[in-house]
Amino acid sequence: MPLPKTKDKKSAASGKASQRKPRSRQNNKQKSSGANSSQRSGTNSDDERTVTNTPTENDKKLASAILNNRLGKELAELKPERVKRRRWFLSGIIFGVSAAVLSILYTNPTQSSHINHMHTFFGELDVISLLPESLMPDDFIRDITGMLITNTEPSTVPQYTVGDYQPALSLVEEEVLVKKHNVILVPGIISTGLESWSTANCSKPYFRQRLWGTTTMFKAILLDKECWVEHIMLDKKTGLDPPGIKLRAAKGLDAADYFITSYWIWGKIINNLGVLGYDSNDMSLASYDWRLSYADLERRDHYFSTLKSQIEVALRAGGKKTVLVPHSMGSQVIQYFMKWAESPKGGNGGSQWVNDHIEAVINLAGTPLGVPKTLSSLLSGEQRETVQPLVNYLLDHFMNRKELASIFRSWTGLPSLLPKGGNAIWGDLSGAPDDIDVETDNVSSAVSYGAQIRFDDGGSVGNQTMEDALGLLYRVLDQDAQQFLKRDYSYGVFRTQAEMDDHADDHRMWTNPLQHQLPNAPNMTIYCLYGHGATTERAYYYTTDKANVDEFHEESGTPALRIDKRQRTHLKNVDIGIINGEGDGTVPLLSLGYMCSGAWRKPLYNPHGVRIVAREFAHNPAAAYKDMRGGAGASDHINILGNHAATADILRIVSGNGPMVEDQISSDILKYVDRIKLP
Numbered sequence: 001m002p003l004p005k006t007k008d009k010k011s012a013a014s015g016k017a018s019q020r021k022p023r024s025r026q027n028n029k030q031k032s033s034g035a036n037s038s039q040r041s042g043t044n045s046d047d048e049r050t051v052t053n054t055p056t057e058n059d060k061k062l063a064s065a066i067l068n069n070r071l072g073k074e075l076a077e078l079k080p081e082r083v084k085r086r087r088w089f090l091s092g093i094i095f096g097v098s099a100a101v102l103s104i105l106y107t108n109p110t111q112s113s114h115i116n117h118m119h120t121f122f123g124e125l126d127v128i129s130l131l132p133e134s135l136m137p138d139d140f141i142r143d144i145t146g147m148l149i150t151n152t153e154p155s156t157v158p159q160y161t162v163g164d165y166q167p168a169l170s171l172v173e174e175e176v177l178v179k180k181h182n183v184i185l186v187p188g189i190i191s192t193g194l195e196s197w198s199t200a201n202c203s204k205p206y207f208r209q210r211l212w213g214t215t216t217m218f219k220a221i222l223l224d225k226e227c228w229v230e231h232i233m234l235d236k237k238t239g240l241d242p243p244g245i246k247l248r249a250a251k252g253l254d255a256a257d258y259f260i261t262s263y264w265i266w267g268k269i270i271n272n273l274g275v276l277g278y279d280s281n282d283m284s285l286a287s288y289d290w291r292l293s294y295a296d297l298e299r300r301d302h303y304f305s306t307l308k309s310q311i312e313v314a315l316r317a318g319g320k321k322t323v324l325v326p327h328s329m330g331s332q333v334i335q336y337f338m339k340w341a342e343s344p345k346g347g348n349g350g351s352q353w354v355n356d357h358i359e360a361v362i363n364l365a366g367t368p369l370g371v372p373k374t375l376s377s378l379l380s381g382e383q384r385e386t387v388q389p390l391v392n393y394l395l396d397h398f399m400n401r402k403e404l405a406s407i408f409r410s411w412t413g414l415p416s417l418l419p420k421g422g423n424a425i426w427g428d429l430s431g432a433p434d435d436i437d438v439e440t441d442n443v444s445s446a447v448s449y450g451a452q453i454r455f456d457d458g459g460s461v462g463n464q465t466m467e468d469a470l471g472l473l474y475r476v477l478d479q480d481a482q483q484f485l486k487r488d489y490s491y492g493v494f495r496t497q498a499e500m501d502d503h504a505d506d507h508r509m510w511t512n513p514l515q516h517q518l519p520n521a522p523n524m525t526i527y528c529l530y531g532h533g534a535t536t537e538r539a540y541y542y543t544t545d546k547a548n549v550d551e552f553h554e555e556s557g558t559p560a561l562r563i564d565k566r567q568r569t570h571l572k573n574v575d576i577g578i579i580n581g582e583g584d585g586t587v588p589l590l591s592l593g594y595m596c597s598g599a600w601r602k603p604l605y606n607p608h609g610v611r612i613v614a615r616e617f618a619h620n621p622a623a624a625y626k627d628m629r630g631g632a633g634a635s636d637h638i639n640i641l642g643n644h645a646a647t648a649d650i651l652r653i654v655s656g657n658g659p660m661v662e663d664q665i666s667s668d669i670l671k672y673v674d675r676i677k678l679p
């Protein structure tokens with residue numbers, strides 16, 4: 001449960017939204033007011049004296065007495081059990097982080113650069129506002145991190161280890177790689193930091209601070225949850241900012257290089273590109289507000305217009321075509337962008353624009369056919385690590401399913417990740433293309449993935465295929481959410497050229513690669529780089545609090561449907577209601593690999609002969625005690641951004657050596673492709 005907020009008697013009585021502020025700010029205001037009053041009267045009370053920079057022994061004793069007295073008053077106002085919970089929670093955070101850092105330093109000295117970020121981490125966390133003043137947290141943290149820092153050079157610049165620049169350092173010597181093409185990195189969902197630009201009511205303390213990303217987000221969830229929820233949700237009627245709220249994507253490379261200090265996202269790839277000679281003139285990060293539908297990204301932020309202009313400027317100024325490197329949801333953003341750039345209803349660039357301006361698209365852990373866990377997020381408010389693991393922990397412990405469902409359903413960009421292709425891709429009640437072969441795989445028993453949602457609780461609801469499950473979701477959503485689904489997205493399959501032609505300029509199809517064709521760009525290459533071999537959510541067991549499917553529709557309240565977490569030990573691919581399959585830990589193999597190994601090699605979906613390359617990397621993480629992120633061999637959904645083999649491919653492509661990067665298949669994706677019958 002969330003930590004309680006302490007309010008003074010006046011704010012408790014009024015209950016106004018404007019009083020929802022962290023206690024530390026109220027205390028500071030009270031202390032400032034008291035100091036001014038003392039100066040006017042010409043006297044100083046014990047409670048109003050301060051400690052100087054060079055205190056005497058008597059001053060130290062007096063300050064200690066003052067702090068103890070103040071702390072005693074605060075403790076008297078708080079319920080003892082609340083204080084105890086807060087102390088234990090914060091102590092646990094400090095102990096856990098310290099233990100993790102010490103373990104890294106002891107077992108793997110090459111990771112000791114993370115120590116250099118500790119003081120920044122705790123400084124940004126603003127521990128002073130969370131802990132009792134008598135603990136002197138700033139001095140404590142400064143002393144502890146000072147003892148741990150191994151770099152003694154008098155510099156404020158972080159000293160990165162050699163490993164952060166690999167494999168670039170080796171490849172520059174071995175293959176003589178140098179930069180050639182302009183590079184634009186495109187983050188995935190929830191990777192870009194979101195900054196507050198509103199100054200009304202509870203927004204004031206967070207002006208120009210990130211309410212998504214950085215530790216300000218964690219502090220806001222813990223101490224100011226209602227205000228944080230107001231900011232992170234979109235307006236149900238407009239799909240845009242709620243009245244009085246303005247959240248915008250952070251800009252620059254640091255918008256998504258690290259989620260919080262030392263938790264890298266694009267940081268390692270940026271470092272490696274730097275070795276090739278890239279800087280902010282020819283490398284950028286196209287951050288965006290991932291909560292918005294793609295149409296609203298252009299409508300509100302002019303996102304695609306800006307991206308198109310940036311690519312055009314790079315070509316005019318330096319004669320460089322651009323390599324786009326999207327990750328996760330970013331792969332769909334770029335698919336949408338290329339169709340938008342061509343269309344007279346979008347950028348109006350014409351049929352040759354993509355071919356003239358884009359050298360390659362490198363999809364890192366792309367999600368062209370969606371992610372099943374998006375369905376559970378919207379259906380029952382159970383994200384199951386849809387968000388970053390650190391955020392997932394907070395949301396799980398400080399939000400209930402009603403709150404999570406409301407947040408997720410307000411994000412009009414999230415439905416872009418719902419699975420596409422229906423039963424043709426994901427299977428039906430008779431089976432699925434990626435079903436486990438019990439005999440071949442030497443498994444005693446396994447359940448089919450063809451039923452995306454299964455009910456075995458004896459209720460009246462039968463098993464649901466992917467198409468059925470999307471229909472069920474539509475019935476559960478309120479009318480506003482239903483309208484946005486109709487307006488922005490389509491999840492089917494086109495099987496004829498006539499269907500493609502009839503909907504060529506329909507923006508709903510631009511997020512679904514099975515309902516639009518690749519652009520007229522025979523000189524461009526699309527690479528799919530992704531990991532496999534990690535346990536990945538593929539389907540679900542559900543149960544319901546309602547007997548009648550017509551009662552599932554919820555205007556408000558906790559969703560009636562929920563994952564059925566009962567143990568089913570007789571099924572080898574089921575764990576607490578989750579039916580697991582193969583993938584990168586987040587995206588199933590079907591979505592990661594089918595387009596590059598299957599559909600995009602067919603004339604209907606790739607009529608102009610865009611070169612397609614599929615590159616798979618078996619997930620081979622290092623032991624956790626050596627590297628908590630898995631090291632150079634990790635290829636799960638986030639950590640593939642630090643995978644050395646994948647990074648090496650990126651470096652070769654941006655330096656003009658893309659032709660040497662060819663197909664590399666090590667999974668069963670080709671077997672699954674043969675089982676899917678599309679033109």
